[in-house]
Amino acid sequence: MKVEAGVATDIGQVREGNEDSYLVEPPLYAVADGMGGHKGGEVASQLALETVEEMFREGRGSLAEHVRAANRAVFERSVDDSKVAGMGTTLTTALVEHGSAHLAHVGDSRAYLLRAGSLRQITEDHTLVARMVQLGEITAEEAEVHPHKNVLTRALGTEPDVDVDELELGLLDGDRLLLCSDGLTSMVTEQQIEAILEAAPVAQDAADRLVRAANRAGGIDNITVVVLGISETGESGTGEPSVSGRPQQSSRDRRPVPPQLIRWGLGAAVLALVVAVGLVGLRMWLDGRWYVGAANQHVAIYQGIPAELLGFDLSHVDVESDISADSAMGLPLYAALPDGINATSREDALAIVEQIRDDLRKQARLDRGAAP
Ligand code: CA
Numbered sequence: 044m045k046v047e048a049g050v051a052t053d054i055g056q057v058r059e060g061n062e063d064s065y066l067v068e069p070p071l072y073a074v075a076d077g078m079g080g081h082k083g084g085e086v087a088s089q090l091a092l093e094t095v096e097e098m099f100r101e102g103r104g105s106l107a108e109h110v111r112a113a114n115r116a117v118f119e120r121s122v123d124d125s126k127v128a129g130m131g132t133t134l135t136t137a138l139v140e141h142g143s144a145h146l147a148h149v150g151d152s153r154a155y156l157l158r159a160g161s162l163r164q165i166t167e168d169h170t171l172v173a174r175m176v177q178l179g180e181i182t183a184e185e186a187e188v189h190p191h192k193n194v195l196t197r198a199l200g201t202e203p204d205v206d207v208d209e210l211e212l213g214l215l216d217g218d219r220l221l222l223c224s225d226g227l228t229s230m231v232t233e234q235q236i237e238a239i240l241e242a243a244p245v246a247q248d249a250a251d252r253l254v255r256a257a258n259r260a261g262g263i264d265n266i267t268v269v270v271l272g273i274s275e276t277g278e279s280g281t282g283e284p285s286v287s288g289r290p291q292q293s294s295r296d297r298r299p300v301p302p303q304l305i306r307w308g309l310g311a312a313v314l315a316l317v318v319a320v321g322l323v324g325l326r327m328w329l330d331g332r333w334y335v336g337a338a339n340q341h342v343a344i345y346q347g348i349p350a351e352l353l354g355f356d357l358s359h360v361d362v363e364s365d366i367s368a369d370s371a372m373g374l375p376l377y378a379a380l381p382d383g384i385n386a387t388s389r390e391d392a393l394a395i396v397e398q399i400r401d402d403l404r405k406q407a408r409l410d411r412g413a414a415p
Contacts, residue, residue: 044142044214047272048072049246051254055226056262063224063267064088064132070140071099072269074152076224078198079121079130080361087117087132087200095136106138106147107207110199114149117200125338128359131198135166135222139271144220146210149199153228155236156212157219162237165210169197171319178312193225194323219246220271223253226264230257246270329357333392334383335399337368342380342399344392349383361389364396371399374406 046069054061062077062084075091077084094113098104104112113134121130133150146154151168167173171194172186186192199205214220219240227236231253239256243249250270257266329347336345338360347358371377377384377399386392 044140045274046070046139047246047274049248049250049270049272050268051247051250052267053254053258053262053265055265056258058263058265060085061265062088063226063265064092065222065267065269066092066096066136067269068096068099071096071136071138072220072222072271073134073136074222074224074267074269075132075134075199076150076152076226076265076267077130077132079127081126083121083127083130084132086120086127087130088134090117090120091132091134091199095134099138106136106145107209110134110136110147110149110207111205114199114205115203118203121200125360125363129201131195131201133195133224134199137220137222137271139214139220139273142214144210144212144214146208146212148208148210149197149205150195151193152222152224154210155221155223155233157221157237157240158215158217160237160241162221162233162240164233165212167208169195169208171196171323174316174319178316180316191323192229196319214273216274218273219249220273221253222269222271224265224267226262226266227253227257227268229264230260230262230266240270244272246272332358333361333386333389334358335380335386335392335395336383337372337380338363340368342366342368342371342396344386344389344396345383346389362393362396364400366396366400366403370403374399374402376402 048067050065050067052061052063052065064075066073073092073095075088077088079087091113094116095109098109098112117132121127133152135148135152135154137154138145148154148166149169151170153164154166155162156165170192172189172192174196175181176183176186181189197205235256236253239252240249243252250268253268254266332348334345334349336343336349341363343363344361345358346361350357368380372380384395386395
């Protein structure tokens with residue numbers, strides 16, 4: 044089996060940095076789409092791919108285990124380093140060898156298979172809207188334009204452990220595999236992707252054209268694509284692609300499910316949705332809250348509120364200033380710094396920090412004037 048790879052990544056038309064990363068180290072290929080303020084997204088997607096590659100090179104464990112190790116690496120870094128606190132990433136990776144592709148996947152980057160001229164998505168999006176579509180609450184078309192279509196239900200690095208979807212796909216001569224970040228799929232329809240892949244038989248050309256199409260459509264996000272052209276299989280099977288999900292779905296040994304269990308299942312799904320919507324609401328509310336507090340002995344701006352819920356911090360450091368927290372607390376006005384000084388917006392919080400700086404300067408001048 045021969046695999047011809049093409050890859051392209053682009054910052055897009057709007058974003059200030061590219062938080063996507065890719066891996067093209069045959070037989071291993073991957074796309075990761077990082078998220079998190081400042082450099083967080085870039086760090087998360089890079090670190091995830093480095094970890095997967097390193098574990099693969101060392102020949103330790105399965106692809107899903109590599110992805111779980113990447114999750115731990117990103118999570119631990121985000122806990123250790125306040126500058127990248129709360130970062131996370133998607134990861135869609137494919138190991139392509141011996142006539143088949145083994146995929147491991149978390150998040151809303153996607154893998155597609157183009158076979159005999161027709162394109163189909165082979166990964167499942169771990170997004171709130173995908174879940175709502177599954178529950179029949181909204182249609183796939185409504186999901187496309189839903190205001191919360193970017194809300195992930197699963198990502199790498201945001202929790203100590205993560206569920207990883209795994210897929211095994213038998214490959215045929217002429218198959219094309221596409222791995223891509225949502226910067227492509229939120230801009231370009233599947234019909235367009237199919238047409239571009241069909242029109243560009245050379246993998247690199249196809250990758251370049253896909254990125255150009257996303258940019259022409261507005262390029263509101265970073266765009267990353269890996270295109271793999273498969274030829275001369277010979278050892279693989281024939282007919283329908285044998286996509287099988289493990290361990291989430293088992294299509295074998297399907298037995299009738301007792302109605303009681305279906306009701307329980309539905310109840311659990313509805314409960315999960317209510318909790319998810321509640322968490323999304325909480326997240327959105329927290330994102331609009333700001334305060335000035337102390338971090339690493341410095342005055343810092345926090346996003347969120349100075350509290351914990353079930354052991355989770357409801358805030359994270361947005362900016363750590365160079366002002367000593369102890370000196371600030373020496374001024375009666377800012378004695379409450381450790382408890383957090385409320386701000387109405389990020390701008391307001393920045394203004395409070397500058398006010399503290401100003402007041403400290405004034406105080407220092409007074410102190411010098413008073414000294415003999
Ligand atoms: Ca993205």
